[in-house]
Amino acid sequence: MCPSPDNGQWLEVNCWTTGDPDADGNGYRYWMRVDNGIGDGYVNDWYLDTGGPGTWKSQIPQC
Secondary structure: OEEOOOOOOEEEEEEEEEOOOOOOOOOOOEEEEEEOOOOEEEEEHHHOOOOOHHHHOOOOOEO
Protein backbone atom coordinates (compact mmCIF):
# COMPACT_ATOMS: atom_id res chain seq x y z
CA MET A 1 0.00 0.00 0.00
CA CYS A 2 1.19 3.51 -0.66
CA PRO A 3 -0.19 7.01 -0.08
CA SER A 4 -1.34 9.33 -2.81
CA PRO A 5 0.62 12.61 -2.40
CA ASP A 6 -2.33 14.86 -3.27
CA ASN A 7 -4.82 13.74 -0.66
CA GLY A 8 -3.00 11.22 1.52
CA GLN A 9 -5.44 8.43 0.64
CA TRP A 10 -3.90 4.95 0.92
CA LEU A 11 -4.18 2.74 -2.14
CA GLU A 12 -3.46 -0.95 -2.55
CA VAL A 13 -0.94 -1.37 -5.38
CA ASN A 14 -1.45 -4.69 -7.19
CA CYS A 15 1.07 -4.50 -10.04
CA TRP A 16 2.84 -2.10 -12.42
CA THR A 17 3.16 -1.63 -16.17
CA THR A 18 4.41 0.97 -18.63
CA GLY A 19 2.36 3.08 -21.00
CA ASP A 20 1.70 6.62 -22.14
CA PRO A 21 3.40 9.39 -20.14
CA ASP A 22 1.71 11.17 -17.24
CA ALA A 23 -0.85 13.90 -18.02
CA ASP A 24 1.34 16.72 -16.65
CA GLY A 25 4.05 16.22 -19.26
CA ASN A 26 6.81 14.84 -17.03
CA GLY A 27 7.36 11.91 -19.39
CA TYR A 28 6.94 9.33 -16.60
CA ARG A 29 5.63 6.07 -18.07
CA TYR A 30 5.15 3.76 -15.07
CA TRP A 31 1.54 2.95 -14.21
CA MET A 32 0.28 1.20 -11.07
CA ARG A 33 -2.86 -0.91 -10.90
CA VAL A 34 -4.44 0.28 -7.65
CA ASP A 35 -7.49 -0.45 -5.51
CA ASN A 36 -8.90 2.13 -3.11
CA GLY A 37 -11.45 -0.23 -1.52
CA ILE A 38 -14.27 1.08 -3.72
CA GLY A 39 -12.87 0.34 -7.15
CA ASP A 40 -9.69 -0.28 -9.06
CA GLY A 41 -7.84 1.17 -12.02
CA TYR A 42 -4.48 2.54 -13.13
CA VAL A 43 -2.66 5.59 -11.75
CA ASN A 44 0.61 6.97 -13.07
CA ASP A 45 3.31 6.40 -10.47
CA TRP A 46 4.30 10.07 -10.80
CA TYR A 47 1.22 10.87 -8.68
CA LEU A 48 1.96 8.29 -5.96
CA ASP A 49 4.46 8.32 -3.11
CA THR A 50 6.12 4.97 -3.90
CA GLY A 51 9.77 5.97 -3.83
CA GLY A 52 10.29 5.28 -7.53
CA PRO A 53 11.15 2.16 -9.54
CA GLY A 54 14.39 1.52 -7.69
CA THR A 55 12.30 1.00 -4.56
CA TRP A 56 9.23 -0.87 -5.76
CA LYS A 57 10.34 -3.01 -8.75
CA SER A 58 11.65 -5.73 -6.43
CA GLN A 59 8.46 -5.68 -4.33
CA ILE A 60 5.57 -5.17 -6.79
CA PRO A 61 5.00 -7.62 -9.68
CA GLN A 62 4.69 -6.47 -13.26
CA CYS A 63 1.12 -6.73 -14.60
